[in-house]
């Protein structure tokens with residue numbers, strides 16, 4: 001297999017929004033869902049996010065449970081999975097939380113369009129992969145990650161990155177926690193944005209793995225045939 005196993009994990013409101021119309025993060029998960037996400041992180045080789053998620057949420061993407069971090073250490077791997085940003089123009093702030101918090105590798109996946117000065121600064125804290133000319137070529141990026149030994153990759157948004165990965169046929173599974181909240185807002189990001197499909201026969205079809213109550217919401221797991 002030349003591609004890693006890729007799954008998207010996201011929390012969304014009952015009306016399918018993943019943040020507010022100002023793209024501000026909302027607390028959607030409850031205690032059990034946080035623990036589930038932490039475990040998924042701890043079992044992944046890498047976590048990928050889009051640059052807009054870094055700019056709006058500034059996530060650290062670390063494993064929060066000390067037991068799970070210790071378990072990784074006992075396995076001889078860093079406390080945290082590699083944290084990877086999809087960032088065509090090298091806009092990741094050098095003081096982003098994902099650089100400041102926790103040990104583990106950081107990777108910026110960028111393009112030939114990225115400014116050399118910005119890249120030189122980011123290079124001090126992260127490995128750099130060039131994949132594509134204008135926008136990150138996700139197929140190429142994932143092939144390179146697999147080549148470097150990243151076999152299981154967790155995607156933690158956002159909406160534009162989710163669309164590109166799904167549209168390009170690069171996702172194996174999608175896990176969504178659906179909370180008991182309505183966010184509303186015509187411009188609030190949804191689980192998958194991007195340009196969308198134009199016709200019903202083009203849509204990506206999912207196969208249900210499971211649906212269960214969790215916290216005050218529902219956890220749904222889907223499989224996508226690649």
Ligand SMILES: NC(=O)c1ccc[n+]([C@@H]2O[C@H](COP(=O)([O-])OP(=O)(O)OC[C@H]3O[C@@H](n4cnc5c(N)ncnc54)[C@H](OP(=O)(O)O)[C@@H]3O)[C@@H](O)[C@H]2O)c1
Nearest residue numbers: 010011018019023050052053088136157158159160161164
């Ligand atoms: N509830 C949740 O679980 C959850 C999780 C994560 C994020 N969020 C929310 O999602 C929102 C951010 O999502 P978003 O859709 O605005 O942005 P995003 O998916 O985080 O990042 C999109 C950006 O990635 C870069 N990119 C580079 N190559 C790409 C490619 N091939 N395909 C797609 N993107 C590519 C583009 O910027 P460049 O061209 O500059 O590279 C693009 O604008 C925030 O409001 C955040 O709070 C929610």
